[in-house]
Amino acid sequence: MSIESAITAISAMLGERVSRSKSDLALHGRSISHFPVSPPDAIAYPETTEEVAAIMRICAQQCCPVIGWGTGTSLEGQAQALSGGISVDFARMNRIIAIRPADMDATVQPGVTREALNEDLRATGLFFPVDPGANASLGGMTATRASGTTSVRYGTMRDNVLGLEVVTARGEIIRTGTRARKSSAGYDLTGLFVGSEGTLGLITEITLRLHGQPERISAAVCAFPSVRVAVNAAIDTIQMGLPVARIELLDEDSVRAVNAYSGSELRAAPHLLLEFHGSEASVTEQARHFGEVAQEHGGAGFDWGIRAEDRTALWAMRHNAYLAILNARPGARAIVTDICVPISALAEAIEATREDLAQSQLQGPILGHVGDGNFHAILLIDEADTEEVARAAAASRRMVERALALGGTCSGEHGIGIGKLGYMQAEHGGAWAMMGAIKQALDPDNILNPGKLVPPRPAGET
Secondary structure, three states, rough: OOHHHHHHHHHHHHHHHHEHHHHHHHHOOOOOOOOOOOOOOOOEOOOOOOHHHHHHHHHHOOOOOOOEEEOOOOOOOOOOOOOOEEEEEOOOOOOEEEEEEEOEEEEEEOOOOOHHHHHHHHHHHHEEEOOOOOOOOOOHHHOOOOOOOOOOHHHHHHHEEEEEEEEEEOOOEEEEEEEOHHHHHHOOOHHHOOOOOOOOOOOEEEEEEEEEOOOEEEEEEEEOOEEEEEEEHHHHHHHHHOOEEEEEEHHHHHHHHHHHHHOOOOOOOEEEEEEEEOHHHHHHHHHHHHHHHHHHEEEEEEEEOHHHHHHHHHHHHOOOHHHHHHHHHOOEEEOOOOEEEHHHHHHHHHHHHHHHHOOOOEOOOOEEEEEOOOOEEEEOOOOOOOOHHHHHHHHHHHHHHHHHHOOOOOOOOOOOOOOOOOHHHHHHHHHHHHHHHHHHHHOOOEEOOOOOOOOOOOOOOO
C-alpha cells in the first residue's frame, strides 16, 4: 500500500486530470498566511461525485492522505498537504445544479464561488449573503464554516447550509439534511460536516439558504477619536437593536494602509464602516439612528449614501485591507490572528491587544467584524528575524488566552487547520478528545486531511 500506487490508479481513471507538475504542486502546498509550503504528491481534478467517490476508495485501499482544495484562500493552513498524498481540487465541479426561487434555496457543486452564485441569482431577486471577503469557493466556505462582513445580520455558513452531499473516507456517498427549514429527525450531520475542514469527508454538493435582495442598501462611514470609542459605538448600535447588515472596524494603522493602497482619503483615525438593508424609508431611518449614536460618541465625518458605486468602492477597500496591510511593509509575511469574544468584552479585548502589540514592538493593524465580536490583528513579520517571529507568535498566543478568559474563542471564522491546533485543548477540554473520537469513527485510517483540527495522530494510523 502506498501513495504512488494510489496516484497510478487515479491517473488510470482521470488521465490528464491528474497533475504532478512542479508549479501545480507548489500552488497546492501554499498558504496565504505564514505557513511553509507543504505540497501534495499529486493533484486530482474530478468532475463528478462518482469520481470523487472512486478517488476515495482507491486512497482508502492504499492508506493515502486526501486533502480537499477549493480556491486556496484559507488562512490557517487547512488545505496544505502535511503528510503528502492527493489534493482533490474541485475547480471542475463548478455547476449551479438548481436555483429554486419559490423555496429560496439553491444547490451547487463545491467549486462554485460565492460571486458566481450571486451573479446567477441577480435576476431572481435573491442573493447569498455570506461574504468572507475573498471570492472563495462555496465548498471551502462550508468546510471552514466561513462568515465575514454580513454575518451580524445574515449569520455564518452554519446558518445558511441546509443540506450536503458528502463522500466519506471509504468512498460512500451520503446525504445530510433536507430542503426543509427545520427538522428534528436525528443527529445534525449537516452541522457536523460544516466546519469539519475536510477531516470527516469531501463535500460534493451544498444546498444553501437564499435571502431576498433588499429593496434599498445604504452605506455609512464615520471616524472616531479612539478605537475604544469606536467599539463602544458599535456595541451600542447592536444593543439598541439597529438591524445593521455590516459593521466593520478599521484602526488608525489599517486606515493609513488602505488609504495608501486604494487611494481612499479617510482621515487618519479609527473608523466604523456600516451597511443597512431594507426599504428606502428604513435604511434612511437606520442611518439617521446610527448618526445619533456616532455623535454621542464623538464621531466625526459621518457620511452615508445609497449610490451603488460608492458602496462598491467602500467594501472593495475593506476587502482589500489585508493586501493593503501587507503592502505597508514590503516583503513581510503575516501572522493573521482571529479571535471572537462576547460583544460586551470587545473593547477590553481590543484595547489589551493594542497595548500588548505596542509593548512587544510589533506592527499589527487591527480590523474586524465588530458587530459580532470578531476582530483580527495582522502581525507583520520578517521571517528571517527569528526574534521578531517569536515575539509575534507570543503576542498571538496571548490574544487567544485573553479571548478564552473573556468567554470567547480562538477563532471566530478562520478555523483551526494547523495554525490554531495548539489552542483546542484549552478551549474545549474533554470535548476535543470527543472530536477526535468522531474523526476516528468516520475516518479510522486517518487519511482525510490528517494533522488538522483534531488531536494529532499519524496519517494511516488507526
